[in-house]
Amino acid sequence: MVVWVTLESGGIWNQQNRRSEYLEAARGFLRKYAAAFPENRIARMYLGEPITAPKRYDAVPGAPDWAVWQRESLERLADIVEWWIDNRMRDNGEYGGGWGDDCEMWRWWVPVLIGFDSPKIAAAQERFSDALMSQSHMKSGYTTRMSDVEHTAEDSADVITPMMHLRPDDELWMRRAVRLAELMRDRWTGRNERGQLQFKSTYFTAHKVDDDAQRACDTVYHPRAVQPALLYWQRTGDPKLTELFGDWMSTWVDAAARAERGKPAGIIPSAIHWPDGQVGGLGKDWFDPRNHGEYTLYLWPSAMSMMTDTLLLTWRMTGDEKYLEPIRSMAAVLLETLENPPKTEPKPGSVAWCAQRMGGLANTLAKYRFLTGRDEFDRLLERTMSPYMRYRMRGDRGPMTETLRQTAEALRVNFEGYTSEVRYTDRVLRFPTLFGKGMLAEPAEPSYTPNTLLLYCMATGDPGDAGYFPLNAVRWLTGPREIAVLVTDSGPRTLEADLFHFGQAPREMTAELYLLEPGRYTWQIRISDQRDTPLSTGRFSVSGPRTRIAFEVPCRALCRLNIAAVREH
Template structure:
């Protein structure tokens, strides 16, 4: 198959169509969806491809440029198989609302819309296999179907096949399939696009080999194994295999729907296969006959590279050329290192002979006479681009659909890979999927030994085997005047922001979904939660907008009263959107709608905790949802989890967010009683990790605090952060004094406990223990020595620089795009790096008005009364921005700035000093001279009252809408800790108050129930401002949420 467009396709714009037929934003904005039409149909068309006696028909398979299920790469309908499997072995072809494989956009439009972009040149026929029914559209402008769009045709298969041949070539660049009935049994198994011609154009490079089928014979060992892979059973001695030879008798007797296999002699690996021509004579035919021809993938017996159904109407001589994507065999000699995974029949040259394999079947019994098979060869170098393109796309699809369980992570450097695959219990559920990935990666590596994309897949799936092998040192940009630490830290930002932008650009839809399902898409946002804190705009704005949309989608589809609607295990209950509500309450700090959603989640989570007669508080089970919150648990067994990583604890996230904001007594009460329950169980020599809920008897106990049996150290620290009560410091110092495992450690260079000031003995012990290069930012923060940053700054840049494709265009499941390895560079910017399933958040600062590529920062010190940050400006001009503080207690502070020309971490001279009242979320303006390190030092000079004991009146664009006639109902929320009285609400236009109302009283949400009052204005205009408490007479937690510009949503 020769197609100059195909030769120019570059990764990752990849999507291929492979079809086997028998008795089957936004993306493109271009042409009008209406095409020239007849009275019967928009485009004249027929329902079969008829092969006429005496003519030579050429059927060319058109390789699409791209294709998406909504916006996610989906290989199921296009991989040459009708039984594409998901990672768990279940057939997962696209049917409807449940999506397919690793792609799920259920809330957006029910996973509707398979969009295929075609090269120029047009197509003459569309084939589908499967019972899928719906409509085919041409050149739709986006992801949906406009009301005025006419379908190109209605897809209604007969006996599992749909064929539409167009009388005139269809020159559409994008074809889209939309289902109408969500019948899960009606899957779209395969789809292909064909061009039809009368001749096979001459080629100077073509080398034709003419073969004829010999008598049927049992398959040899290789073919027998390959057929077993293909058909799922051992064909044994069944004479269904016909050898092709120059001296064959040329006779095939076909029975109804029983395929005959045609196997060539060994081929020359120096040649590629670009097409196959089949000539035959039908001596007798009493009725129309459908003849199905398949060309198998020469390197993978599971799939076809092309197939076609042809209609025969009478006796005669026939000839058809199948112009398929070019195929190549494995090289005759090994190239590169010895294959790691090499079980028969995949694959080395000695056990995988270079043969071509075809099959033929018919809708009724028929004799084919004078059968001749012509193999059209081309030099391997000319066939390799198409063959490699096909293999890379298969590799992407197989990897993507197996990326959720990641069975390759169970492979170790402990013996032959094949033996591990066969013996590992952890792999067995995913064995078939893993084998396909390993085989395809091995084949791709041998076909393309110089491909960096293939290298990334290969190294990724063997990352645990090579765990101790160093990655090449990442080449940092050459910025001679910049400190090395600044270049390294910025590289961490660049890697993370590149990944996030790729997903926003290529996978995001209007509902905030990224195509992994709501529960896994929320995980992806958790891995990016630090990015808007570094660049508020444009990336931060894009992320926050998408997150807010996904939060709303979760509220509408997966959550009820802030909790998962369907009962599931604790981890997945958290991922159904509880995590997203908590994240948005932080990202949209002070927005009352987001905050009240977190309050609702906190209220419902509290109902999942059961209190025993003796006053203990436990989560009531391992699995739960809104039903258990409302009706209780049917039975109580052991407390959830038997290890320190007990996912039920993640459900405390919304209580934590609410408690940090206003020390809500209901949230704190449940959290603290749960924490005290676990603290009381711990004693020297007897550390408890699980108990029987009713009896209180420990069921997991250890003599020393190990990872398997220790109290909730991180959650105790969360309680200390919320309350400031030394009671919650004691559990950590207790475990330290007991020796052994502390219940936490520096993972990826992050350890929140290292960011606090402890009693001297504990602080000394921590400094003594955190001294390894791997301890990263935690060790730096304790020792104030930048050498501790080097290991993870280099390792992070190396990892993400070594695998740029894998977190982006490989399109893994969304919960498998991880950012833990960037924890140290992110901590340098922010003072901490909260992440997915790690909700403790000691972020010290965030930035606004700065582009992430323009600066790097290093938080040297942070606490309740002190802050020190070094910031380097890469630009040639001064930068203006703001730095918000997150850990400082309310007080008056001396803010000093100055240069650090010698980069020793100390201010050389004072260039500015001011005294400011600061508190959590307060902003410090920044002026950063060019090409210079600026030190910002903040020290408390006077402590003021805790803001969290105040009211907090707040407005939100999410529930205040301007009507067409100027009417507006303004909802005023109190999300603080005290009631508010005599509240003035003013409508301001151009600096002038045009109307005001007074609200007598709004109670505080002490019971986690929203407190809202509504005032009405009748003559509001776009861009007017609503201000609550314009004279600032009411002390509040925050003031920024008292103003709302209408139309600012």
């Protein structure tokens, strides 16, 4: 249990001395146990002796390496998800970790939940989401249990958001999303002393806002409170939400621009205090608001990517360039520091100190690049882009394929570390982080952590994650087994994807398309290395936010699906 407490507690895990102390104690216990019970493989697993899964996924002729590794990763990920459904889902819909932790599991289910269509996994998510929203503390659409926004928002955001992907036209889930915007407008926010709209506290419920001055902060975590409403806004363009979210983001644009309390101009703070509107909280440093007992949660940069993605979404929905200003100023700071690294350790709160902690900015910049085609951030993206983004921008499959191999290797071992040994359901895929120099054990072979984000990006074409401002171009309405997919191009008038079916008979498939603008389109399937007559072709029209096409792919041959707009004469 000491191991899992260490993984769970940010106050332990994020402080090297405390983490080392706890892991050293755990190591001692495990060594004694392994000596007393040498036949127990689980104890040895914790000490760095991996347990390899008996099932193998061998390469088949014609399958590229990326497809082999992706297929194995998807199937092993699905195995883990289904283990939790089969062995831990209770009659009331919980998985045993408590609603507040169980609800987070969908975040790593995303590749098989949103990228593909597994009826079993989708049904489990729907059952869980319905069950949690039916709990007495959720009857008002948001929790009635007082805590900080990172925790109060989970029970709604992490059940409504996945259902808006699975059931995008369901009125119930859309109403639940809009309800959060209503609470934000009517209860959680107000005009500060500068006349700007902001959240009044980090602590609030469906019925009450905490009035403790120490907790009175709007933060970069607050987009989580309205995450489903942001997705609803992205899809509908609701003008009332444009006014609400645009007003709120204007407050953050202003706070980012100000040099205040030692914060450099152009840096988004992690908190804005209420009601004075100053950057930071009541802590002595601007970057450490001290608005929560576990202070590292809101310590800069905190959940900065939530804020930068929300700013990008607001720019997209309004067309107002001012919402890009904080993203541009922070990108400039990061690039300057990467190209001219400081020679000494930067002072906390300084420009260089902030730049060293801006890793989450890359996904926001990648989304901007895909949306616009503009190259203004390319110098920075060259240094920080994800493996999938590198493939899409440069055609370089090397890092992507290597990361897939590492993901497959991570999921190939220590199945129990992702299932029966887990003690906190918001840490299911964290087990591999225990291994390495200075950690619980240093195994003979390298230890990798599964990269589920890459699996999602490859399957859907989204350059970033599915949480905020998702740009998933497609969902494959087929199960996540014996299949590998790589979206090679996506945009408002085109989609291209490579597909490899590992089965021994042709496969009927349907693709649900999300980003195509209204118009007429053609599609064709062809063997990738053949330029002659395609295997099949078709025409279709797009008139709404989602369109489906059905087709067949042959077995064990790399195929390309090409969708293109019909040129009107």
